[in-house]
Amino acid sequence: MPRSALLTQAARPLYWLMLAAAVWILLRGHNAPGGGFIGGLVAVAGSSLLAITLGPAVARRLQPLAPLPLAMSGVGLALLAGLAGVATGMPFLTHVWTDMGLSTVMLFDVGVFLAVWGALTGYVFALLDNGRQTP
Amino acid sequence: MSHGSHTETHGPTYLWLAAVPLTLFLLLAWGLARYDLPWRGEVSWIPSLGVSLAFRIDGLSAQMLALITGIGTWIFVYASGYLAHEPRRGQLFAILILFMLAMIGAVTADNLVVLFLFWELTSITSFLLVGFNHEQASARAAARQALLITMGGGLALLGGLVLLGQMAGSWTLSGIVAAGPALVDDPRLPYALPLVLLGAFTKSAQFPFHFWLPNAMSAPTPVSAYLHSATMVKLGIYLMARLDPAFNDLLFWEVMLIGTGTVTAVWAAVLALRERDLKRILARSTVSALGTLTLLIGLPSPGAGLAVVAFLFAHALYKAPLFMVAGNIDHATGTRNIDHLMGLRRAMPLTAAAAVLAGLSMAGLPLSFGFVAKDAISIAKSEAEVLLLVSYATVFVNAIAVAVAGVAAIRVFWGPPESPRGQVHEVSWRMFVPPLAIVLLGIEFDFFPALADPLLLAAARTISPELGAVDLSAAYDLNVLLSATGMTAVVGLLFFLTWDRLHHALHRLHWLDRFGPAALYESLLNALTRIAAWQTRLLQHGRLSGYMRLTFLALLAMGAYIWLHTDSRVVLQWNWSTHAWAWIVACLLIVTGAGAALLLRDRLGVLMASGLVGYGSAVLFLFAGAPDLAFTQFAVETVLVVVAASVLPRYGRAVSRREPWRWVNGVLAVAAGAGTFLLLAHLQGLPVNTELADGFGRMSLPEAHGHNVVNVIIVDFRALDTLGEIVVVAFSLLAALPLLGGIRKGRTS
Numbered sequence: 052m053p054r055s056a057l058l059t060q061a062a063r064p065l066y067w068l069m070l071a072a073a074v075w076i077l078l079r080g081h082n083a084p085g086g087g088f089i090g091g092l093v094a095v096a097g098s099s100l101l102a103i104t105l106g107p108a109v110a111r112r113l114q115p116l117a118p119l120p121l122a123m124s125g126v127g128l129a130l131l132a133g134l135a136g137v138a139t140g141m142p143f144l145t146h147v148w149t150d151m152g153l154s155t156v157m158l159f160d161v162g163v164f165l166a167v168w169g170a171l172t173g174y175v176f177a178l179l180d181n182g183r184q185t186p
Numbered sequence: 187m188s189h190g191s192h193t194e195t196h197g198p199t200y201l202w203l204a205a206v207p208l209t210l211f212l213l214l215a216w217g218l219a220r221y222d223l224p225w226r227g228e229v230s231w232i233p234s235l236g237v238s239l240a241f242r243i244d245g246l247s248a249q250m251l252a253l254i255t256g257i258g259t260w261i262f263v264y265a266s267g268y269l270a271h272e273p274r275r276g277q278l279f280a281i282l283i284l285f286m287l288a289m290i291g292a293v294t295a296d297n298l299v300v301l302f303l304f305w306e307l308t309s310i311t312s313f314l315l316v317g318f319n320h321e322q323a324s325a326r327a328a329a330r331q332a333l334l335i336t337m338g339g340g341l342a343l344l345g346g347l348v349l350l351g352q353m354a355g356s357w358t359l360s361g362i363v364a365a366g367p368a369l370v371d372d373p374r375l376p377y378a379l380p381l382v383l384l385g386a387f388t389k390s391a392q393f394p395f396h397f398w399l400p401n402a403m404s405a406p407t408p409v410s411a412y413l414h415s416a417t418m419v420k421l422g423i424y425l426m427a428r429l430d431p432a433f434n435d436l437l438f439w440e441v442m443l444i445g446t447g448t449v450t451a452v453w454a455a456v457l458a459l460r461e462r463d464l465k466r467i468l469a470r471s472t473v474s475a476l477g478t479l480t481l482l483i484g485l486p487s488p489g490a491g492l493a494v495v496a497f498l499f500a501h502a503l504y505k506a507p508l509f510m511v512a513g514n515i516d517h518a519t520g521t522r523n524i525d526h527l528m529g530l531r532r533a534m535p536l537t538a539a540a541a542v543l544a545g546l547s548m549a550g551l552p553l554s555f556g557f558v559a560k561d562a563i564s565i566a567k568s569e570a571e572v573l574l575l576v577s578y579a580t581v582f583v584n585a586i587a588v589a590v591a592g593v594a595a596i597r598v599f600w601g602p603p604e605s606p607r608g609q610v611h612e613v614s615w616r617m618f619v620p621p622l623a624i625v626l627l628g629i630e631f632d633f634f635p636a637l638a639d640p641l642l643l644a645a646a647r648t649i650s651p652e653l654g655a656v657d658l659s660a661a662y663d664l665n666v667l668l669s670a671t672g673m674t675a676v677v678g679l680l681f682f683l684t685w686d687r688l689h690h691a692l693h694r695l696h697w698l699d700r701f702g703p704a705a706l707y708e709s710l711l712n713a714l715t716r717i718a719a720w721q722t723r724l725l726q727h728g729r730l731s732g733y734m735r736l737t738f739l740a741l742l743a744m745g746a747y748i749w750l751h752t753d754s755r756v757v758l759q760w761n762w763s764t765h766a767w768a769w770i771v772a773c774l775l776i777v778t779g780a781g782a783a784l785l786l787r788d789r790l791g792v793l794m795a796s797g798l799v800g801y802g803s804a805v806l807f808l809f810a811g812a813p814d815l816a817f818t819q820f821a822v823e824t825v826l827v828v829v830a831a832s833v834l835p836r837y838g839r840a841v842s843r844r845e846p847w848r849w850v851n852g853v854l855a856v857a858a859g860a861g862t863f864l865l866l867a868h869l870q871g872l873p874v875n876t877e878l879a880d881g882f883g884r885m886s887l888p889e890a891h892g893h894n895v896v897n898v899i900i901v902d903f904r905a906l907d908t909l910g911e912i913v914v915v916a917f918s919l920l921a922a923l924p925l926l927g928g929i930r931k932g933r934t935s
Binding site: 076080086088099118119122126130133146159169171177180 | 912
């Protein structure tokens with residue numbers, strides 16, 4: 052497939068821009084449209100753009116973890132957020148709030164974000180790897 | 187198992203693990219000496235469902251615990267010797283410990299749900315242990331068979347326990363037994379009892395489920411000695427014994443137990459004659475003994491309880507050592523076929539001694555605890571005035587037991603040695619001390635019954651509460667000795683001497699195997715895989731248009747059903763609201779996209795067009811009060827189109843328009859679209875319960891501190907669902923990665 056020079060040049064800045072948008076969507080989610088699922092999807096779009104233009108290897112390098120560990124750390128984080136309630140003597144997944152407005156809700160939503168980002172980029176990268184090796 | 191090699195593999199022998207059951211055993215003994223039974227304990231677990239971790243230890247539980255931990259101690263010692271050459275022994279010990287804990291839980295649980303959980307846990311650990319040598323196809327098949335049969339019975343048991351719990355209004359075993367007589371007239375009893383008995387019969391290998399136990403002998407010998415003779419297979423017996431006080435007077439109970447027990451005992455005894463493998467012979471005789479136990483529980487006399495616990499005890503004390511003896515012979519000679527085994531007593535004197543003493547007990551001869559048990563059994567039968575047929579059956583079964591004892595204890599050890607001296611030699615101390623120790627314990631109980639009496643009497647009273655003070659040792663009676671023991675010994679001797687001739691006579695009946703329950707199991711299993719393959723070919727054909735046709739047809743059928751079964755006042759009207767222009771744009775997007783997808787021939791173009799449909803729906807969501815949904819829809823649609831566009835060109839650009847069924851598909855698509863429109867209009871006229879939505883909306887800010895109700899539902903109110911979803915998303919990648927990697931490998935090679 053012929054590559055567009057414009058897209059290749061723009062891919063990295065666009066990736067960081069989309070990632071920033073994704074995090075912004077994630078953080079505003081509790082009070083305005085947004086949240087971990089949608090934020091995660093936007094991040095997936097950014098990673099996909101990078102993977103398609105510069106190759107999955109580059110996109111992998113710019114993720115904090117490999118896709119599968121990323122997804123699993125998201126699940127782990129969500130579990131951890133649920134256990135915080137248990138530690139204070141309440142049922143599993145009862146959320147705990149601090150005075151400053153921070154809470155385990157955010158931890159949970161970050162877990163959702165990471166799980167979606169990791170799992171879907173895992174699919175995208177693997178599919179692209181398959182596509183690349185056919186003549 | 188590696189035979190002949192005497193270099194032990196490196197690493198720990200895990201002998202110290204025997205300290206675990208030993209500690210538990212000593213704790214039990216200390217507790218029994220100090221505190222009166224029963225002991226209770228309860229921890230709240232799921233209060234909303236009435237499930238609490240309720241445990242209750244009475245005489246019967248204590249007896250089972252003594253067997254599990256006492257015999258368990260010696261099993262662990264034995265296993266550390268037997269598995270010295272097994273590199274994966276750590277794994278086996280881990281499962282053995284888990285099994286032991288599950289067994290302890292099962293015999294002490296008072297709550298029905300807790301009992302069921304531990305019951306199933308013993309089935310699962312048994313599966314893992316039977317299939318331990320998983321490189322062998324036979325071991326895998328045996329493990330699957332044991333699992334399917336005991337778990338199938340477990341399901342029936344669950345149904346039965348739930349019914350019993352509802353009938354008695356109590357979710358504890360003790361509550362059900364206490365409510366016993368009142369349950370007899372309940373109309374649900376004819377369903378509850380067969381289900382419970384199905385669970386007990388499958389677990390304890392009663393006819394017609396007897397065939398899994400001999401096959402389970404593909405497990406390593408310590409496992410066979412522990413699970414499949416001394417403990418797990420007694421779980422069904424335990425449950426029947428525990429429920430017996432409640433249902434003893436019921437004719438159904440009596441007939442089922444005595445009938446099934448007798449058939450099992452006799453048929454398994456006959457089948458024992460057909461085997462040549464020492465371990466399988468012992469397994470058949472175990473099934474026979476389990477049948478006898480079932481029969482004894484069914485007897486209505488008060489002495490029956492005593493007979494059950496005495497025989498249960500005696501059987502564990504002689505059968506576990508005999509299995510260990512079979513394992514020692516296998517270890518030393520490399521075979522368990524009795525045709526190739528002779529004169530082993532010179533080479534393996536200590537194993538031979540253990541075999542003879544265990545054989546004495548199995549034959550019910552004096553000087554052994556088996557004799558005491560036999561005695562208790564004949565007393566119970568004379569009290570109960572059982573059918574003559576049942577009496578003859580037990581004489582026959584006991585005679586075969588004598589013959590089996592002869593084969594295991596005398597035939598293989600006496601006579602001229604088969605192989606030259608020096609080739610076969612005694613096994614390590616960790617393998618001959620355990621059988622000797624358990625057997626000597628049995629003999630000690632014969633001389634000093636006072637040691638075991640209190641425990642056995644306490645156990646017997648839980649089965650037969652009306653049982654008075656009995657002294658087991660005082661039950662010796664010359665008449666009983668001559669009539670019962672003497673006769674079975676003589677007949678048994680005859681069976682023993684004619685073993686080979688009987689074997690050959692029975693072997694000619696191999697055509698019978700085609701009709702047995704084992705053959706039925708096989709054909710059912712084969713039918714299951716055939717049906718699965720057939721329905722997969724039918725439904726999972728991999729053609730997208732086929733899937734869509736089915737989906738649309740189902741949609742239409744459901745819509746028609748709702749249309750016909752609900753009464754709705756449909757008022758269709760055009761509402762020129764403020765967002766009207768947005769609706770029009772959305773509809774235009776969708777219609778344009780759909781039309782373009784239909785007309786375009788370029789694959790990429792079709793993809794873009796379908797993306798347009800998605801964007802159109804997102805616009806709809808945006809103005810219908812679901813901005814989150816719209817947001818997600820935009821993101822999903824974009825990612826999907828971008829990723830698909832980067833992969834698609836490999837399949838060529840043009841879409842084929844000469845698809846079969848094209849016109850049918852078109853008609854179906856239009857029908858589905860029109861049907862969905864009508865259905866939605868119809869639903870508009872139905873009353874909607876908005877309680878849930880209103881509730882979530884009201885609670886969002888005060889309870890969860892969030893203005894965005896959708897997000898609050900996702901991360902807080904229904905967080906468990908979300909957790910489940912992300913677990914599925916993440917684990918689907920785990921499953922897909924090897925497949926995608928496999929595609930890659932297949933291409934490059």
